[in-house]
Amino acid sequence: MPSSAAGATTCWSREFHDRLRAGVRERLGRDAEPSAGVIDSQSVKADAVVGVDSRGFDGGKLVNGRKRHVVVDTLGLLLGVMVTAADTGDRAAAHVLLRQVADSHHRLVRVWADGGCTGSLFEHCLATLALVLAIVNATTTCAASWCCPSGGSSNGSSRI
Template sequence: MDRVHAFFRRWRDHGLAREFHHRLRRRVREQAGREPEPSAGVIDSQTVKADAVVGHDSRRFDGGKLINGRKRHAVVDTLGLLLAVMVTSTDIGDRVAGQVLLTRVAAAHHGLSLVWADGGYTGSLVEYSLADLALVLAIVKRSDDMRGFVVLPKWWIVERFFAHLIRSRRLVRDFERSTSSAEAMVYWSVTMLMSRRLVRPRPSRA
């Protein structure tokens, strides 16, 4: 077990898990008939409970969702494939985390020109994205007549992504002492998902 964890730390610290994931994502996009690099994406966050091993320096109580834990901030493409993830305590707002995450995504994916976001990303982040990143941050808002839980346009893409994460037993809650390990676990979970997708038999054409 110690040897397995040593390999995990090595891959995490050298960014190998992230790099391996990115190469697989390009393969999945090409298999789906898309360009290797995306032009549009969706950003959102997911609050998860933190296990007792998570230190108080990286966990907080989310008063809105009544969860003591961490947040997973993620940008996915229009196929629901992960472009970048960042794990923070729950007191880090979506706009603050979004600025860091969108800066990383724009630097890594030069063809990305449009990202959809909900009302939590309004304000100066919209102007920053356009002026500094040449990225249109399109805010999808709820209309006044919407009541209860409503999936906004494009939102099923990122909600499905978060649902896939919760299906991974390791990601039902956050068990990692460091946020870097938590991010690496997300990349590994999505890597396994994409691997199964790549080897799945494709329907033959008549």
């Protein structure tokens, strides 16, 4: 089996996480499966142990490292995550990540994103994934804008 293949523990962990998220949503009076989500990304400096081939330079944030792209539901519960080199564009990563999330969360019909997810991604989401992509301006207040904390306690030991 190739080293890049997901092992049995990965599948078990994903199933456990899905059940936990569904339970939390139901306890809060929500449907077990979300119908809306938020996609965002965060660039972070890569630790010294991170190989040069898996990091990049994010010119917008002036960070040499990696970028984590996440999709959360409106409660902030994780639906999907992808880690790339920091020079990967948000649109390119969103194409892949939103397909994965849409394939595993069939009730999902709306996703909010920032200005990094504009252009052809809007048409792709609507035509291919049956998702409405809503772009939120930086001046617009969004209840889920905290899904990816910025800055904070990065001390150089982050290993994403």
